[in-house]
Amino acid sequence: MDDLTTYCENTWCPGCGNFGIFSAVKSAIKKLEARGVPRERLVMSAGIGCHGKIFDYLALSGFYSLHGRSMTTVQGIKLANPDAKVLTFAGDGDAYGEGLEHMLFAAKRNADITVIVHNNGVYGLTVGQYSPMSRKGFKGPSTPRGSIEEPLNPLAILLEAGATFVARGYSGKTEQFADIIARAVEHEGFSYIDVLQPCVSFNDTYKLYNGLVEAVAEPAKTREEAIRLAKRPDKIPIGVLWQERKEPFHGSLYGDWNPVAKRMPRAERVKIIEKIIRGD
Ligand SMILES: Cc1ncc(C[n+]2csc(CCOP(=O)(O)OP(=O)(O)O)c2C)c(N)n1
Numbered sequence: 001m002d003d004l005t006t007y008c009e010n011t012w013c014p015g016c017g018n019f020g021i022f023s024a025v026k027s028a029i030k031k032l033e034a035r036g037v038p039r040e041r042l043v044m045s046a047g048i049g050c051h052g053k054i055f056d057y058l059a060l061s062g063f064y065s066l067h068g069r070s071m072t073t074v075q076g077i078k079l080a081n082p083d084a085k086v087l088t089f090a091g092d093g094d095a096y097g098e099g100l101e102h103m104l105f106a107a108k109r110n111a112d113i114t115v116i117v118h119n120n121g122v123y124g125l126t127v128g129q130y131s132p133m134s135r136k137g138f139k140g141p142s143t144p145r146g147s148i149e150e151p152l153n154p155l156a157i158l159l160e161a162g163a164t165f166v167a168r169g170y171s172g173k174t175e176q177f178a179d180i181i182a183r184a185v186e187h188e189g190f191s192y193i194d195v196l197q198p199c200v201s202f203n204d205t206y207k208l209y210n211g212l213v214e215a216v217a218e219p220a221k222t223r224e225e226a227i228r229l230a231k232r233p234d235k236i237p238i239g240v241l242w243q244e245r246k247e248p249f250h251g252s253l254y255g256d257w258n259p260v261a262k263r264m265p266r267a268e269r270v271k272i273i274e275k276i277i278r279g280d
């Protein structure tokens with residue numbers, strides 16, 4: 001469908017920040033099409049959670065993944081077909097809890113994938129348990145007296161891990177967020193966006209974010225400066241904090257070879273395998 005929406009019934013709570021994300025993603029896909037990236041080249045994946053329902057609502061090809069594992073799924077898709085532009089939607093519990101090591105290693109190897117983390121500071125789908133992003137004092141079914149832990153700073157962590165594109169969006173600023181997504185997909189290498197997403201049912205942060213977000217005019221000049229920006233205590237910077245050019249993983253591995261377009265005939269592959277087995 002041209003509005004990129006499927007026939008599935010939308011079950012997000014009215015007012016959920018996921019609506020802003022969904023609208024920005026559709027707008028970004030249209031921007032990309034206008035810049036010569038057809039939607040047929042885009043392949044998506046998603047983790048498990050309220051965020052993951054975007055997989056059902058967005059009319060794009062893809063592969064629904066497991067909780068915390070979508071970063072690996074999209075890396076596999078990219079290696080199988082380097083012409084594909086792959087992106088995944090993850091939750092903050094999904095990406096910064098169970099899936100954190102996958103994120104770090106994808107960043108370390110500069111896998112050419114785009115990761116969009118719906119950061120609502122809570123486990124939404126499982127009804128309000130604290131997540132790695134819940135603020136100290138957050139009350140939910142698993143922290144009835146308030147969380148005693150500090151949240152992570154995922155942007156600083158991913159910058160340290162070597163991410164070559166690091167950004168933060170806000171679901172309440174869809175136009176800016178759409179622009180960030182389009183730039184992230186165009187980026188060759190690991191592109192990562194943490195998007196602030198209020199959860200009206202378990203962590204309503206609209207008022208908080210409206211008073212704290214501040215647009216970044218341009219990416220930092222050095223990685224250290226980007227880390228300092230990510231750690232700002234007074235404001236939450238939104239925009240692209242860091243971008244650098246570096247050979248992506250599939251390029252270092254394959255050069256310009258493409259296992260789909262340049263697939264060898266079976267007889268030829270068998271001959272090569274036989275040669276390896278013989279040790280010639
Ligand atoms: C391997 C595994 N562990 C746990 C679960 C249960 N589970 C499903 S969704 C979820 C929390 C999701 O939180 P988050 O990733 O922040 O997504 P949100 O619902 O907030 O969008 C959990 C723990 C699961 N489905 N699979």
Ligand code: SF4
Pocket residue numbers: 011012013015016017018050051120124125198199200201202
């Ligand atoms: S529980 Fe929260 S994150 Fe999930 S749909 Fe409702 S408002 Fe959105």
Ligand SMILES: [Mg+2]
Pocket residue numbers: 049091092093118119120121122123124131
């Ligand atoms: Mg969450």
